Amino acid sequence: MASRKSSQFLSSSAVKQTRDQLTLNKLEQLATSAYRTVLKGANPSIMIRQRTLSNVSFNEKRKIIELGKKSQSRDFFNTSMARKFMQTFLIASGCKTLIEEGKTISIRQMFYMMKHTLHNSNENTFEDQAESDPIIEDLEVCADALREELHLFANRRGLVVGKLVVRDAGDEIDLACMGRGGWGIPSICEDENLQFVKSDAQFILLVEKQAIFHRLNEDRFWQRHRCILMTSEGQAARGARRLLQRMDQELKLPIYVLVDNDPWGLYIYSVLKQGSINLAYESMRMAVPSIRFLGMSAFDYEKFNLTPAATIKLTKEDIARAQQIKAYPWFRDKKWQEEIDALLRHQFKMEVDALLTKSISFVTEEYIPKKLRDKDYLT
Amino acid sequence: MASRKSSQFLSSSAVKQTRDQLTLNKLEQLATSAYRTVLKGANPSIMIRQRTLSNVSFNEKRKIIELGKKSQSRDFFNTSMARKFMQTFLIASGCKTLIEEGKTISIRQMFYMMKHTLHNSNENTFEDQAESDPIIEDLEVCADALREELHLFANRRGLVVGKLVVRDAGDEIDLACMGRGGWGIPSICEDENLQFVKSDAQFILLVEKQAIFHRLNEDRFWQRHRCILMTSEGQAARGARRLLQRMDQELKLPIYVLVDNDPWGLYIYSVLKQGSINLAYESMRMAVPSIRFLGMSAFDYEKFNLTPAATIKLTKEDIARAQQIKAYPWFRDKKWQEEIDALLRHQFKMEVDALLTKSISFVTEEYIPKKLRDKDYLT
Numbered sequence: 001m002a003s004r005k006s007s008q009f010l011s012s013s014a015v016k017q018t019r020d021q022l023t024l025n026k027l028e029q030l031a032t033s034a035y036r037t038v039l040k041g042a043n044p045s046i047m048i049r050q051r052t053l054s055n056v057s058f059n060e061k062r063k064i065i066e067l068g069k070k071s072q073s074r075d076f077f078n079t080s081m082a083r084k085f086m087q088t089f090l091i092a093s094g095c096k097t098l099i100e101e102g103k104t105i106s107i108r109q110m111f112y113m114m115k116h117t118l119h120n121s122n123e124n125t126f127e128d129q130a131e132s133d134p135i136i137e138d139l140e141v142c143a144d145a146l147r148e149e150l151h152l153f154a155n156r157r158g159l160v161v162g163k164l165v166v167r168d169a170g171d172e173i174d175l176a177c178m179g180r181g182g183w184g185i186p187s188i189c190e191d192e193n194l195q196f197v198k199s200d201a202q203f204i205l206l207v208e209k210q211a212i213f214h215r216l217n218e219d220r221f222w223q224r225h226r227c228i229l230m231t232s233e234g235q236a237a238r239g240a241r242r243l244l245q246r247m248d249q250e251l252k253l254p255i256y257v258l259v260d261n262d263p264w265g266l267y268i269y270s271v272l273k274q275g276s277i278n279l280a281y282e283s284m285r286m287a288v289p290s291i292r293f294l295g296m297s298a299f300d301y302e303k304f305n306l307t308p309a310a311t312i313k314l315t316k317e318d319i320a321r322a323q324q325i326k327a328y329p330w331f332r333d334k335k336w337q338e339e340i341d342a343l344l345r346h347q348f349k350m351e352v353d354a355l356l357t358k359s360i361s362f363v364t365e366e367y368i369p370k371k372l373r374d375k376d377y378l379t
Numbered sequence: 380m381a382s383r384k385s386s387q388f389l390s391s392s393a394v395k396q397t398r399d400q401l402t403l404n405k406l407e408q409l410a411t412s413a414y415r416t417v418l419k420g421a422n423p424s425i426m427i428r429q430r431t432l433s434n435v436s437f438n439e440k441r442k443i444i445e446l447g448k449k450s451q452s453r454d455f456f457n458t459s460m461a462r463k464f465m466q467t468f469l470i471a472s473g474c475k476t477l478i479e480e481g482k483t484i485s486i487r488q489m490f491y492m493m494k495h496t497l498h499n500s501n502e503n504t505f506e507d508q509a510e511s512d513p514i515i516e517d518l519e520v521c522a523d524a525l526r527e528e529l530h531l532f533a534n535r536r537g538l539v540v541g542k543l544v545v546r547d548a549g550d551e552i553d554l555a556c557m558g559r560g561g562w563g564i565p566s567i568c569e570d571e572n573l574q575f576v577k578s579d580a581q582f583i584l585l586v587e588k589q590a591i592f593h594r595l596n597e598d599r600f601w602q603r604h605r606c607i608l609m610t611s612e613g614q615a616a617r618g619a620r621r622l623l624q625r626m627d628q629e630l631k632l633p634i635y636v637l638v639d640n641d642p643w644g645l646y647i648y649s650v651l652k653q654g655s656i657n658l659a660y661e662s663m664r665m666a667v668p669s670i671r672f673l674g675m676s677a678f679d680y681e682k683f684n685l686t687p688a689a690t691i692k693l694t695k696e697d698i699a700r701a702q703q704i705k706a707y708p709w710f711r712d713k714k715w716q717e718e719i720d721a722l723l724r725h726q727f728k729m730e731v732d733a734l735l736t737k738s739i740s741f742v743t744e745e746y747i748p749k750k751l752r753d754k755d756y757l758t
Contacts, residue, residue: 097739098739101739103597103598103739103740104593104597105590105594105735105739106590106593106732108590108730108732109590109594109732109735112688112689112730112732112733112734112735112736113735113736113739115688115736116686116688116736117686117687117688124688153590153593155589155590156589156593159563166558167558168557168558168559168560169558169559170558171556171557171558172556173556173557173558173560177550177551177552178547178550178552178562178563179545179546179547179548179549179550179552179562179565179572179573180547180548180565180566180567180572181547181552181562181563181564181565182562182563183557183558183560183561183562183563184538184557184560184561184562184563185560186558186559186560187559187593188559193558193559194558210534210535211484211485211487211488211532211534214483214485214532214535214566215484215488218482218483219482307495307496308496309491309494309495309496309503310491351487351491353485353487353488353491354491355491356484356488356491356492357491357492357494357495360476360477360480360482360484360492361482
């Protein structure tokens with residue numbers, strides 16, 4: 001059914017849109033304030049919330065990892081800060097151009113867009129991307145705008161198919177008609193570009209592994225079970241996380257997550273659910289506290305009569321990482337402690353792929369349906 | 380327009396399809412031959428073409444890298460070969476099941492599917508995937524079947540949008556209606572599953588980088604220039620290569636490739652064009668000798684008035700790799716030698732992203748159109 005409704009991507013009226021206008025205002029405020037200080041002959045500065053571990057905490061009520069209020073001043077007249085001060089305004093001016101032109105670019109492209117040699121010197125505005133990326137994060141915090149709102153994106157990753165029709169950049173796309181390929185989840189999934197048109201799905205299933213997505217898609221799992229099927233293709237990219245949060249808020253469907261039974265799988269789930277320490281200031285817009293951990297659970301080994309062929313010995317790093325995760329406040333619940341203890345006691349991990357030791361479509365026909373039927377998940 | 384024509388993926392009649400039947404015959408021949416030898420009381424063996432550098436050559440006429448005819452016998456009654464002999468037939472039997480059930484799995488899943496502990500022993504059929512992957516390649520060679528024909532796939536990667544309508548697994552998909560997301564190129568792009576319905580494209584453009592794909596897609600490049608736009612997202616996966624070869628043969632459109640100006644970009648182009656040494660036996664089905672190298676060329680630096688901000692110093696590894704590539708017989712042509720010499724002389728590389736040092740949409744509005752207009756490409 002996907003018919004083109006408009007051939008325009010971001011229309012020229014994009015800058016008039018509320019969110020873009022809001023972001024522009026924030027950037028202009030930043031500049032105006034610095035400019036006024038200069039006019040007064042004073043030292044211009046910007047306040048930036050500290051993105052350090054000591055300024056991060058778990059909000060027990062909201063169930064997300066949050067950035068605290070501790071802030072630091074970045075001054076122009078300070079030899080250790082002047083360069084970063086200049087860089088912050090350079091990036092801000094680049095973002096202003098992007099918003100005004102209704103275009104989006106990658107954070108690497110932003111590095112190139114703003115990189116040049118200062119007039120009459122050998123000094124580059126940025127030496128490499130390792131210099132511009134943290135400045136982007138600074139700007140997100142001090143302008144209180146996600147990088148997507150600054151029209152910047154990280155690399156995209158992930159696919160989605162199933163019982164959902166979306167409108168994206170003027171195209172109406174039926175995700176039930178994607179063949180075996182799936183729709184590539186865009187880098188930026190804000191509502192200016194991507195809207196949900198209709199859905200008769202009953203739940204959402206996100207799987208970590210691409211090959212499991214393929215297995216479920218080839219078996220038409222989403223059709224039989226009336227659901228939306230996503231793969232994050234490993235750690236979820238920002239686009240996939242925003243999409244999931246928006247589906248949670250707008251479609252109000254239960255969301256199940258299926259990852260490998262290893263510390264990395266637990267971490268993928270954890271970031272989806274309560275956000276990450278590194279990007280704590282974005283949890284509000286990225287984390288989805290309502291998601292449910294469908295598997296794989298360490299207890300699935302006995303529950304599904306798996307054999308040693310399905311297991312891989314834990315490495316030292318796995319054990320250390322599992323112990324670290326066990327100590328996170330958001331895994332304090334008794335059921336989670338038991339889950340992680342079982343992983344450590346087993347001394348082995350299991351990939352979802354290992355369910356193929358049972359049979360090709362065991363994951364589609366028995367494992368997931370039984371888990372859903374028995375409400376056998378953790379939250 | 381994408382309307383569902385059939386809700387079935389591989390139908391149960393899949394096994395009756397010609398190609399699947401052909402592959403089944405090949406696998407059965409392999410087994411029958413070994414079985415007959417056993418009945419005679421002799422030592423069963425299989426002949427496998429050697430996948431070594433000394434058995435690989437560049438076919439000047441076909442312009443592809445090919446595997447030679449040197450073969451090696453794999454015997455059952457030979458302590459150093461018995462394990463691999465057993466493994467080859469295990470994988471073959473797994474593939475037979477897949478074809479019969481009309482299902483496809485990843486090579487990692489095949490490892491799990493066939494992994495088990497031999498009865499009354501501690502011996503595993505496979506210890507890890509590093510043991511099963513080469514066996515799959517052996518089977519491809521000795522059964523003369525691509526792994527896709529054996530119903531196996533490597534991880535998928537890559538997106539496509541633009542002036543093409545495809546039918547995939549029963550769905551009709553208009554690639555001009557994909558919003559910003561793009562259609563995920565399936566792992567397996569054989570004609571049983573994927574057919575081209577119609578296209579009014581005038582050429583195909585493949586870009587290495589996802590962010591450049593995004594830039595071109597957001598600027599609706601494929602609409603203004605009536606083309607099909609693909610990204611390989613780095614080194615092209617097998618699905619993307621098969622898709623490109625089939626588009627070449629069936630749509631008969633010129634294909635342009637845009638990669639970074641560095642040895643890695645040249646290598647991506649090279650593999651697309653003439654195949655790779657590692658997978659030489661697949662060139663016939665994967666390589667696309669007609670593709671054209673649109674850029675980035677080392678000469679673009681002067682041609683487009685780029686600045687030092689667009690450059691990155693070559694590393695020692697870059698220089699060594701460039702010299703290696705320069706010595707490949709398929710880069711012997713004078714123009715290619717000049718191209719690689721210019722890269723080495725510059726002592727810098729350039730990413731396509733670096734075109735943003737000019738302006739956000741320079742790549743869309745000036746760089747590519749000028750190159751196409753001037754027929755400024757290498758073959």
